[in-house]
Amino acid sequence: MNIIYKLSNLVFIIEKGLAIILGSIILIALSAGVLYRYVFDSPLSWSDEAGMFSLAWITFIGGSMSIKLKSSPTIDVLTNFLRGKVKKYILVLGYLIMFVFVSYVLYLSIVWISSPNIMLQRSGSMGLPMIIPYLSIPVSFTFMVIHSLEVLLKSFTNTDEGVA
DSSP states (O other): OHHHHHHHHHHHHHHHHHHHHHHHHHHHHHHHHHHHHHTSSOOOSSHHHHHHHHHHHHHHHHHHHHHHTTOSOOOOHHHHHOOHHHHHHHHHHHHHHHHHHHHHHHHHHHHHHTSGGGGGOBOTTTOOBTHHHHTHHHHHHHHHHHHHHHHHHHHHHOOSSOOO
């Protein structure tokens, strides 16, 4: 279990760095696009696409980070009324369902990204291979699997009533 915790922490550090880089790319690309369009009257063809692809990456990375921080949106009407072992069992079941779901989506994304036509696609403005923005899904869901496994394992060992 210690390996999963360390791996999850390492992944989280990588995610924070990626989030900073991607947020900066969005800021710079879209600011440059606005500046060139309205000040220099010469729009950049690539700025919207760079911002859009970075937004896709940062959205999925942020979703993964929210699992690590246990800050993803939850519906806790049921668990607010429960106490003790019943609450813990319900939370563990929820974490197990989350782990199975993100694992299944990871599997589907790997099958999808492995299809031969993906490698042939290019973006319209930048001519970027579409594999680069498409990789945001399997990469982030790999991170989500790691984080959800950590949360699941911690829920088994946590003896506090407030597992979440």
